[in-house]
Amino acid sequence: MTSRALAWRTAAAEPARAALAIAGVAVIGALLFDMLMLSQGLLVSFREMLDTSGYDVRVVASDVFPARVDLTNASEVAADIARLPEVRQVTIVRTDRAVVLVPGRAPTDVALLNLSPGAERQGWRIVDGADLGALGPQESAAPAVISRQLSRALGLSPGSPLPLRALASGAASALPIVGFTVVGIADFQFENDGPYVLATTFEAFQRARASVSSDTADVILVASRPSIDASATVAAIAGRRRDVHAFSNEQIVERFNENGFAYFRQISFVLSTITLGFAFLLVATLLTVAVNQRLGQVAALRALGVSRRRIASTLVWESALLVGTGGLLSLPLGWILALGLDRILRDMPNIPDALHFFVFEPRLALWHLALLAATGLAAAVYPVWVATRLPIAATLRFETVS
Amino acid sequence: MTPIVEGRGLTRTFPMPSGAVTALRDVSFQMAPAEYIAITGPSGCGKSTLLHLLGCVDAPTSGSLLFEGRDVARLSESDRSRIRLTRVGFVFQRFFLLPMLDAWENVELPQAEMGAGLAARRARTRELLDYVGLADRARHRPSQLSGGEMQRVAIARALANRPALLLADEPTGELDEDTGEQIADLFDRVHADGTAIVVVTHNPVLARRAKRHLVMKRGALGADR
Numbered sequence: 068m069t070s071r072a073l074a075w076r077t078a079a080a081e082p083a084r085a086a087l088a089i090a091g092v093a094v095i096g097a098l099l100f101d102m103l104m105l106s107q108g109l110l111v112s113f114r115e116m117l118d119t120s121g122y123d124v125r126v127v128a129s130d131v132f133p134a135r136v137d138l139t140n141a142s143e144v145a146a147d148i149a150r151l152p153e154v155r156q157v158t159i160v161r162t163d164r165a166v167v168l169v170p171g172r173a174p175t176d177v178a179l180l181n182l183s184p185g186a187e188r189q190g191w192r193i194v195d196g197a198d199l200g201a202l203g204p205q206e207s208a209a210p211a212v213i214s215r216q217l218s219r220a221l222g223l224s225p226g227s228p229l230p231l232r233a234l235a236s237g238a239a240s241a242l243p244i245v246g247f248t249v250v251g252i253a254d255f256q257f258e259n260d261g262p263y264v265l266a267t268t269f270e271a272f273q274r275a276r277a278s279v280s281s282d283t284a285d286v287i288l289v290a291s292r293p294s295i296d297a298s299a300t301v302a303a304i305a306g307r308r309r310d311v312h313a314f315s316n317e318q319i320v321e322r323f324n325e326n327g328f329a330y331f332r333q334i335s336f337v338l339s340t341i342t343l344g345f346a347f348l349l350v351a352t353l354l355t356v357a358v359n360q361r362l363g364q365v366a367a368l369r370a371l372g373v374s375r376r377r378i379a380s381t382l383v384w385e386s387a388l389l390v391g392t393g394g395l396l397s398l399p400l401g402w403i404l405a406l407g408l409d410r411i412l413r414d415m416p417n418i419p420d421a422l423h424f425f426v427f428e429p430r431l432a433l434w435h436l437a438l439l440a441a442t443g444l445a446a447a448v449y450p451v452w453v454a455t456r457l458p459i460a461a462t463l464r465f466e467t468v469s
Numbered sequence: 470m471t472p473i474v475e476g477r478g479l480t481r482t483f484p485m486p487s488g489a490v491t492a493l494r495d496v497s498f499q500m501a502p503a504e505y506i507a508i509t510g511p512s513g514c515g516k517s518t519l520l521h522l523l524g525c526v527d528a529p530t531s532g533s534l535l536f537e538g539r540d541v542a543r544l545s546e547s548d549r550s551r552i553r554l555t556r557v558g559f560v561f562q563r564f565f566l567l568p569m570l571d572a573w574e575n576v577e578l579p580q581a582e583m584g585a586g587l588a589a590r591r592a593r594t595r596e597l598l599d600y601v602g603l604a605d606r607a608r609h610r611p612s613q614l615s616g617g618e619m620q621r622v623a624i625a626r627a628l629a630n631r632p633a634l635l636l637a638d639e640p641t642g643e644l645d646e647d648t649g650e651q652i653a654d655l656f657d658r659v660h661a662d663g664t665a666i667v668v669v670t671h672n673p674v675l676a677r678r679a680k681r682h683l684v685m686k687r688g689a690l691g692a693d694r
Contacts, residue, residue: 068570068574068577068578068581069581076570077569078567078571080568080569088485105557110483143605167552246600257672363563363565364565364567364568367565368525368565368578369550369552369553369569370524370526370553370557370559370561371553371559371578371582371627372550372551372552372553372554372555372557372579372583372630373548373550373554373579373582373584374547374550374554374582375546375547377582458527459521459526459527460517460518460521460526460527461527463517463519463521463526463561463638464517466565466587467517467561467563467638467639
């Protein structure tokens, strides 16, 4: 009989103990799996979100990202960057705060968004109606594409009038109400639980702001040519324009990793360590108790010439069996738990819909199983030491007398 | 002829919080192959301690022990374990069968440890269970066997690798008189088949079956009876 078979028979002989250990490891393992997903989830999700927009470089006015300073002369900067041989496409992104004043409804805060013409398809996807070019030049109302959420909240549909007042800092009440018309309803890529999103043309955007600001932008999005690495584009922009700062998606993710997401990483590290500690204590305790219950058997086996190696490998297999089964069960359990936790965390304000806290990656599952395997091995060390180093004669004497 | 086991001035002292306790005092002992010895004496006189030394599961504090001419003190733990596996069989008062294995598997276990092939193991296990009269209980677990049956399985397990020396520590201590007599009969057969036996017992019936009877008192070995 092999050590593995002996371990299996030992575990099966005490189903309650085995079930307790497996259930404990499954629950603890599920938490560990979730912590591993949390440690990388935001980064992976954020990177995916940036990458799927189709732009690999972002240009802002300051050396921090996201920038809190408007980029001036945006059109000129964008045109200059567009002339670089590394660059395929440039898009100016402008946002401002505004309030929608639909009669019979409470004033509703919105984020007024404007992208360079032609970039709309990368910012939103029309689900009803038409895109911004739908209104002819003779139309007096400004076109607006609104989010589904805004459409639902205010009962708006394509063709609905939409009075709007932009909110400029310190001059909010002075700005006039501008008449917009809803031309389409869309899913916006970066929409979150913050203000509803409303996109419009540059002309309408300027009209809403009543020339309070000049040609400014929050960010300029740059797409490199297919054969060009984003870092080369960043270097080219830095060489051409000293007054702006360019960041590749990789650099932005790294900055968020160092700053904004560091809390989650630290929390997940601490909780992962604690859960591994619990798994270690659970398995080590159960195995140690089990070994102590059968010291007489172990001593008898040693007296019959069964080697220390066989005793040790049987216990390691028993640990592997309990931790392995619990570990496998922990994957679906952790996944279900992660879905619930992700939903709770994404309910926080200002979290974009496309952003997730818990993201599954195959390598995380492998890490999870490797960590549990290492824990199982470590948990077997003390019981193995007890079983293989016990004094045979003294144990037989004690077990017989007791 | 080389003695199967020979002790020279064996002393075994156990350190205790209240002071060292000497369980065995300067015991010299020699046993020829295929001999059958019973050791009796009052509780705590050192019988089991001597048995453990003879079976290489314990080491003397002083003195030397030769097993088939080899000084046990010079052997590594794995060599001593190998001797126990191949040359010694143990029978315990409380059987110590593995409860999760059935009778067949308990008897097969030492053979598997020695590396015997499947066919050889099957043949030997069948032979041994038949030998101890439990062929029909092969697939019963220890919890499904009586005390006498468990001890017979334990004897079959001890004989699995054809040991030269069978050591039994109070093998009838947990059994009634009739069952104890069955076990004594079984030891007679084992001895008749050429295996040396040392049995430590309080059971006078079992002791009388031995060809040589040693009495121990306060850690010392008395003259042969």
